[in-house]
Amino acid sequence: MKDFRNIALFVVLVGAVPLFTDSGVMLNFVMTSLYACLLSQAWNVLGGFGGQFSFGHALFFGTGAYVQAIAQMQWDLSPWVALPVAMVFAAGVGAFVGAASFRYGLKGSYFALVTLAFAEVFRILATSVPFTGAGVGLMLPLKESVANMQFGSRAGFIWLMLGLVTLALCITAWLRHSRFGAYLQAVRDNEDAARAIGVNPFSVKLIATVLSGGLMGAGGAFYVQVFQYIDPGIAFGSHTSVEALVGAIVGGLGTLWGPLLGAVSLHILADVTRNLFGQLPGINMVIYGVVLIVIVMFLPRGIAGLGTITPLQWLRGSKSDGDKS
Numbered sequence: 001m002k003d004f005r006n007i008a009l010f011v012v013l014v015g016a017v018p019l020f021t022d023s024g025v026m027l028n029f030v031m032t033s034l035y036a037c038l039l040s041q042a043w044n045v046l047g048g049f050g051g052q053f054s055f056g057h058a059l060f061f062g063t064g065a066y067v068q069a070i071a072q073m074q075w076d077l078s079p080w081v082a083l084p085v086a087m088v089f090a091a092g093v094g095a096f097v098g099a100a101s102f103r104y105g106l107k108g109s110y111f112a113l114v115t116l117a118f119a120e121v122f123r124i125l126a127t128s129v130p131f132t133g134a135g136v137g138l139m140l141p142l143k144e145s146v147a148n149m150q151f152g153s154r155a156g157f158i159w160l161m162l163g164l165v166t167l168a169l170c171i172t173a174w175l176r177h178s179r180f181g182a183y184l185q186a187v188r189d190n191e192d193a194a195r196a197i198g199v200n201p202f203s204v205k206l207i208a209t210v211l212s213g214g215l216m217g218a219g220g221a222f223y224v225q226v227f228q229y230i231d232p233g234i235a236f237g238s239h240t241s242v243e244a245l246v247g248a249i250v251g252g253l254g255t256l257w258g259p260l261l262g263a264v265s266l267h268i269l270a271d272v273t274r275n276l277f278g279q280l281p282g283i284n285m286v287i288y289g290v291v292l293i294v295i296v297m298f299l300p301r302g303i304a305g306l307g308t309i310t311p312l313q314w315l316r317g318s319k320s321d322g323d324k325s
Helices: 002-015 024-047 058-073 079-102 109-126 154-177 179-189 191-196 201-227 232-236 238-251 258-277 283-298 303-308 311-316
Strands: none
Touching (some): 024 238, 024 258, 058 079, 058 201, 058 232, 079 109, 109 232, 109 238, 179 201, 191 201, 238 258, 238 283
């Protein structure tokens, strides 16, 4: 299919970047953009395709990060084995939160607040129990090698993250074209109507939460391998949840390439404002915030929807009825 051919082309182009440049600035930009893309894609599975807005996706990120660190330091697992284990644990937390929320019909702002509450509960627990290092956190020992997933250059981390982003893109493409994806979008658009035609909203939303949680957990595991440190504030802090949802919203909800466009655009905007106004404390963040507000007001379908709205619709800030591709 066309989407998968485009994904393959994307992998080839991005994967070749480290072969043509050794600029630390460029490689770090590519790595962090891919990392932000993974977080946004993870949120997009549940928030964009499922319509279940979460304010606490750091819950899954932190779970993956801690399992990745604990599996190596306390269970003596290879980081390559720990990575899928971390994703499974994060997906399991997603199953628990989804079951607890959707069983009682929570959705909209109620679901968003429940996920935020769960993230805060996990943060408090992580500061209290010894196996997470409590408030001090955990620091991975430096053992630079491919076997330890500690690469000598950013190129290795780029290829690792590219693999995770490719997985997220393939899942997103599958949601766009599969029957399950159609069920999920039907639940998003009108849950009662979807139930009337035989769709089980509980099961569909639960599976979406599991997929979203697993991908977000992969982002947490990657963070640990790059920075070799995690603590409760980093793991379950609201900034991670905000980064995930803002990238998806700015890029385009329920689209294949929107989260990638949003992540890259926000990184460029952050770098430009920081470099231009970094000497004036707070000014760069004000400009950054204003630009985000303008995008949300006048591009309701995100950057990915730029080619599908008319100038009049752009001025009105209204949605068009075109395809969300």
